[in-house]
Each structure stands twice: as structure tokens, then as C-alpha cells.
Amino acid sequence: MLDDFFVRALVAGIGGAAVAGPLGCFIVWRRMAYFGDTLAHAALLGVALSLLLELNTTMTVFGVSVTIALTMLGLRRTQTLSSDALLGLLSHSALALGLVCLAFMTWVRVDLTGLLFGDILAVSKTDILTIYAGGSAVLVFLWLIWRRLFAATVNPDLAAAEGMEPEKVNIVFMLLMAAVIAIAMKVVGVLLITALLIIPAASARRIAVGPEHMAVIASVIGAVAVVGGLQASLRLDTPAGPSIVVAGTILFLVSILPWPGLRSISGANERERKS
């Protein structure tokens, strides 16, 4: 079954989406989209480094993302720049540095488009194993810190006061994000990873009644986007990674239509307007 490249793409994409869903919810809740972008751009630097030192790509990307994430955590404490400016600076510096490094390495042939926008149609069985093994590990760790991470997301002070150790779970969350980026890079490429994280989560918001519910729905929506995007890419001969993101965007637009069954938000807005 996995001998068919299209089936491999589907399996890899669904695996990636399942992991991206719950993490994406936290990125949306914590307003960390830009942060995710920065980590994803840094992944390109990781690829360059892995080619230069002949290391395992996934592990090197993970290592570089972790380093950048922890650096940002440290810099945020000193607060010399606004975190928005800081992220913008790091994000684009990392991207540019990665591109320059890759250009220097004239001895390796690099598929730059594949790195930037993903090369899901070329995933191997080993890639699939990496996605599922790494993805399961990420989900297990996320499940273990879920309550504490969610409490820290609602209110860091409250979480700290009541023994939820927000500093510790924040670091674990950074590691998980770096891992997801290393995994999802295969599916959609460094420029579109944040989309795979955020769009399913945002689309799930209307339907979800609770945080855990939203995480599960985000995974399902992500998987639907992968299947839809890949089918469209096959029929219309469009690039696979961007097609998945476009499919996700369409699902998001559908989710914000005024559906009669989903009155919670419109009804709530009316109440807010009245008061």
C-alpha cells in the first residue's frame, strides 16, 4: 500500500495534521503565530547545517529550532526590544541566513522549493516512520503537560501560584513546537508550517465547546485539509503543500459562515452588543 507515492503522501500528511492540531490550538490561544513562524524559518538554517555537517536533517532542524526557541525565551526576559520586533528580526534573519548558507554550498544540489513549500509527494517510508514516531512522542508529552500548560495559558500568575509550574511547562512546550516543525517540514515546507498549525485550530474554534474538544477537532480538520488538498493537487496539477494550505483556508472560511446550528458566537456577540 505504501508503495504508492500518493498513499504515502496521504499517510504522512494526516499524521502531520493530527499532531499539528492540538499544538496549533495552543499557538492560537497564546498568540504565538509569529513565534511559530520564527521557529519554522530557523528550520531552514537547520537544513543547511545538516547538509554542511552531514547530520540527520530532522534531528538538526529540531536542535536549531530548540536553540532559537530557548534564546527567544531568554531574550524576552530582558525585554530590550518589543517581542514583536524581536520576533520579526529573528524570523527573517534566520530565513535569510539559511538561504545564504544553502547558496554557499555549491557542492550539494538542494531542492529549495521543496524546502520552502514542502515535498510531500516525495516522502519515503522512513519519513513516515519519523512523522509517526516523533508525532506520537509529541502527543504523549502534550497529554502529560496538558492541564498545567492550559492553566499557564489561561493565566500564568494563577498557574504559578497554584503549583502548575508555568516556566517548566513553557520550556516543554517550546521543545514540542520545535519537534512539530521538524516533523511538519516534510509536509508543507518551512514557509507554510505555521499555516498547518494555525488554520485547523482557528477553523475548529466555532464548533468547539471546550479546549480539549477544540484540539481534537483541529486534528480532524487538518486531516480533511490534507486529503482535500492532495486530491486537488492530483487533479489540478497544483503544488501539494500550498494546495493543502488552500484547502485548510477554504475549511476556515466555511467555518465562519453563519450556520444555523452554530449560534453560540453570533448569539454571544448580540449579548455583548446589548450590554
Next chain:
Amino acid sequence: MSEPLVRLQGAGVQSGGSWLVRGVDLSVSSGEIVTLIGPNGSGKSTTAKMALGILKPTEGSAHKRVRLKIGYVPQKLMIDWTMPLNVHRFMQLTARPSQTQIDKALERTGVGHLRKSEVRHLSGGQMQRVMLSRAIAMKPDLLVLDEPVQGVDYSGEIAIYDLIANIRKELGCGILMISHDLHVVMAATDQVVCLNGHVCCQGSPRDVSQSAAFKTLFGERAAGALAVYEHNHDHVHLPDGRVQHSDGSIHQNCCDHVHGSEPSSSDEEQRHVG
């Protein structure tokens, strides 16, 4: 005398080269209500955060009893649109109270009907009540309340202060509270710590209200307000521990009970009068 739940000793926090607050000595024991008062920016929240362990003191020390279960009601809690969170799930944020405990705690603050509401749709007063319910449902050893009646309507305010006094009796927990309402602070508090970047005065409500530093800090009007409150008493405690009643008679104690044996009973009596 059992070990206090939290104790700050000469504690201070420095941020960006200036001191937010320094030289704070205070302790909260089981069954005791300690209230922090002071003008804006005087370091009340900073002091509470040191006691909670959220902020590490730059100087001095902060000690918590080991395995201390804390219930915290922060000053503000914003829930973003992106987060689906109803009151019921919010009640289980850091602990796992049973269904009955959740229902009971919500009933006690008068918001039982909001169990299924989205947290972000609550009004300021409702939110305050829900946050208090959440902290109570945890059955904490120490309850820390940062302006617990903010946005609560007037009659609700009295009910919530009554509830806080009852909780203290029922759970036997210590309470560290920040409040602006001087009347209520004076009525329902064992210890008052008045802050103004440092401890300006501290002691029993009566001692603090009569200190010159307090009058300087809060002005004559506050002193006047307290004076009005004082006049609501039907008795005066003399320095030697005896009590002079409004008719001029002097007794060993102020009512039928022995004064000081049960701290909350005098609080109740004072509130009935006021």
C-alpha cells in the same frame, strides 16, 4: 503556635533599577485574615505575588509551608475569543473538584446558574464570583484574594465579604487579601498591613487606623470615614484589655463571649452594628 502558612521577612522586589516594594515583614497563619492596603503602585500586588511565590524577592526571604495548597483570585483574568472555556471547565483549571463541590461552590457565590456559560461572556462582577468559587472549591490552605469585590454590586460586596469570613471559619484556611474598601477591611480583618513602597504601618485594624502614618497616607477623609465607622461601635477597648460600653460602664469583655477567644464572632457583631 503552629508554623505560619507563608512568611515574608524583610522582603523586597527590585525591577528595572527601582524598588517596587521593600522591607516587608508579614505572615499569614491558618484561620487568620491579613489585608494589604495602600495607594495605587504601593506594592500590594507585588507583595501578594512574593507571598505566592510568583515573584522571587530580590532581598529578604519568602517562605511557604511545604505542600501548601493555594487558591488564588487574581485581579484580572482575560479570556481570549479563541479559547472555548465554560465556567464548569474553568472550575477544574488547576484542581479536580467533584461535581458536587463545583456546584456547591458556585451556589455559594450566587452564580450557580452560570455553570454552562462561556467565561468570556461573564460581566466583571460575575467573573469575580466565579473566580472566588473556583478558589474555594479547591479547599485551599491559603486563599489569596486580589481585590475580590472589584466590579461586584454593593449588596453583592457585603455578601462576598460575609462569605470570605465564613470560608475562613469553615476551611480554617488563612486569607491574604488586597482591598480598597476600608470599612470592610477594618471590620473583617485580623491584621492590616498598610503599604506605600514599604510597610508604612501594620497591626490590628484599630492600631493601624489610629497611626499617624495611616492618616498621612490616606488623608483626613479616610481617617474621617474610619472615625464614622468607629462610632458605630457600642464599646471601646481600653488599653488594659477591659471594655468601656457606650453607656460608660466598664466590663471585662465586650459581650457575652470572652473577647479574643474566637476572632470571627466579634467581626460578625461589628458588621451587624455597621
